[in-house]
């Protein structure tokens with residue numbers, strides 16, 4: 001794992017967007033299509049703002065979430081909504097969205113169709129992940145019902161996930177798929193999350209600290 005510390009959040013968000021933009025542009029010179037998986041939650045919005053203004057052949061880029069909360073886009077908690085409002089706009093409006101949500105009561109109801117589309121674009125080119133102070137990443141939560149399956153080297157691409165600390169059912173890319181990406185970044189902010197990252201490295205146990213499963217070869221970006 002590489003750890004990069006920035007003087008402030010604004011600078012960090014700009015640098016991450018620059019780096020991801022240039023990685024995608026490089027890969028686009030070698031392949032027809034590339035893919036970018038991004039987190040939801042409260043952290044990545046400014047990165048999306050910067051990336052959506054980047055010059056690129058966005059019509060050759062597939063964009064997906066690392067995980068989704070099973071709520072409709074009308075909900076403030078919808079990660080798809082955030083993605084549409086902040087990333088798939090401006091220059092990036094022509095990117096193709098690979099959905100992780102479809103209208104149905106439970107993720108299991110739509111899992112087969114959503115998984116087939118995700119499978120069709122693997123391996124991922126660039127992955128950006130967030131992390132919670134409880135050491136979850138994507139929707140791989142400590143104590144989640146299908147965590148062991150989601151961490152398995154034989155895991156499917158996409159799994160439903162329910163956790164005592166998550167207010168709604170989730171759907172998440174598995175650690176196998178996240179780790180198969182050509183480039184992996186993790187963005188975290190604040191002292192609490194930095195301490196959580198250190199704790200994950202101390203525990204070395206993805207069942208207690210799921211983020212540990214995707215740390216190897218990742219660049220962790222941190223600002224206070």
Ligand SMILES: O=C1O[C@H](COP(=O)(O)O)[C@@H](O)[C@H](O)[C@H]1O
Nearest residue numbers: 039040041042043130131132138
């Ligand atoms: O619920 C989620 O949480 C994590 C962390 O979110 P943050 O608000 O602490 O940045 C996020 O990475 C994940 O994609 C999201 O679904």
